[in-house]
Amino acid sequence: MAQSIHEFADDPRNRDIRIYVNGEMKPRAEAVVSVFDSGFVLGDGVWEGLRVVDGHPAFLDAHLDRLYEGAKAIAMDIGLDRAGLTRAIYATLAANGMRDGVHLRLMVTRGVKRTPYQDPRVVVGPATIVIIPEFKNPLPATVERGLKLFTVHVRRGYPDVQDNKLNSHSKLNCITACIQAYTAGADEGLMLDPHGFVATCNSTHFFIVRKGEVWTSTGQYCLGGITRANVLAVCREAGIPAFEKSFSLTDVYGADEAFCTGTFAGVVSVREVDGRVFGDGRRGPMVERLQALYRDWIARDVAARKAQDATT
Structure with a gap:
C-alpha cells in the first residue's frame, strides 16, 4: 500500500501531550476550539510546520517570516508579536519535555465568529493560536x-x-x-x-x-x-x-x-x-x-x- 511522505510510527508519548491553545496548555483530549472558529467554518487562517532539533525549531526565523507575511496578506492580526509567539513555542516544548524527534504544527485562525459567515468583520474576539507538538519522525x-x-x-x-x-x-x-x-x-x-x-x-x-x-x-x-x-x-x-x-x-x-x-x-x-x-x-x-x-x-x-x- 502506498504511504505518504508524512507517514510516521505512532509514539505512545503523544497520548499525553500538552497543546497550546490561546495561552493555555491543554491536555490532548481538552484541546478544542469553537465550532464558530474561522478556521473551522471557512479555513480562514495560516499555519506553519516546524521540525525541532536539540530543543530548537529549525529555521524558525524563516517560518515566522512566512507566517506573518501570510497573516498580513489576508489582513489578519495574529495578536502576538514574533517574540511573544517564539516564547509560546518554547513554552510548549518545555511543557512537554521535548527536545528531539519532534514536529510542531503552529496554526493561527482569524478567531471566533458571531455567526457562520465569510465576512472577516464578524469575528468577536482575537485570533485563535494553537501549537500542537508531537513526537514524530518520518518512517525509515x-x-x-x-x-x-x-x-x-x-x-x-x-x-x-x-x-x-x-x-x-x-x-x-x-x-x-x-x-x-x-x-x-x-x-x-x-x-x-x-x-x-x-x-x-x-x-x-x-x-x-x-x-x-x-x-x-x-x-x-x-x-x-x-x-x-x-x-x-x-x-x-x-x-x-x-x-x-x-x-x-x-x-x-x-x-x-x-x-x-x-x-x-x-x-x-x-x-x-x-x-x-x-x-x-x-x-x-x-x-x-x-x-x-x-x-x-x-x-x-x-x-x-x-x-x-x-x-x-
Whole structure:
C-alpha cells in the first residue's frame, strides 16, 4: 500500500501531550476550539510546520517570516508579536519535555465568529493560536525506498484565483490532488501549473537532477517552501548548479534522479513518476549528497540559535 511522505510510527508519548491553545496548555483530549472558529467554518487562517532539533525549531526565523507575511496578506492580526509567539513555542516544548524527534504544527485562525459567515468583520474576539507538538519522525522505510509520484489533473492555479504563496488553512485543491494520487497507488500527486509545466507536489516540493544539475520549478505556482529554499542555498554553497525554471514532464521522465523536499522529512528521493523509474529505483548519488548537506545545514541553523540564546 502506498504511504505518504508524512507517514510516521505512532509514539505512545503523544497520548499525553500538552497543546497550546490561546495561552493555555491543554491536555490532548481538552484541546478544542469553537465550532464558530474561522478556521473551522471557512479555513480562514495560516499555519506553519516546524521540525525541532536539540530543543530548537529549525529555521524558525524563516517560518515566522512566512507566517506573518501570510497573516498580513489576508489582513489578519495574529495578536502576538514574533517574540511573544517564539516564547509560546518554547513554552510548549518545555511543557512537554521535548527536545528531539519532534514536529510542531503552529496554526493561527482569524478567531471566533458571531455567526457562520465569510465576512472577516464578524469575528468577536482575537485570533485563535494553537501549537500542537508531537513526537514524530518520518518512517525509515519511506525514506529508504523513496516516493512514487503520479501526475494529477488538479492544477496549481493563477494567484488571482488563490495565491499559492499563502500557506493557508484552505487546502482543498491539494487534498483533491492527494486523493487522485493515492487512488492511483502513488505516494504524492505531482501538480502542473496552468501552462502545463511542472509546479510542485500536493504537500512537498519537487526537484529533478539532469546531468549533474538540480532543477526545480520557477516557484511562481507553489508555496515559498522553507526546505526548498534551503536546498537551493545548499546547492549554491556546494557549487552544485541549481536552477528555478520551467520544465515539462518529458524533462522529468528523462531525468537521472528526482526528489521531494519538506519540513517533516527533509530531502527524500523519488523512485518513479507515472511509471517511469529513475536509475535502478534506488536513491541516487546527488540525493544522497544533498541529504548529508541538508543535515549539516540544519545543524548550523540550530547552533546559531543556541549561540544567540546564550547571549540574550
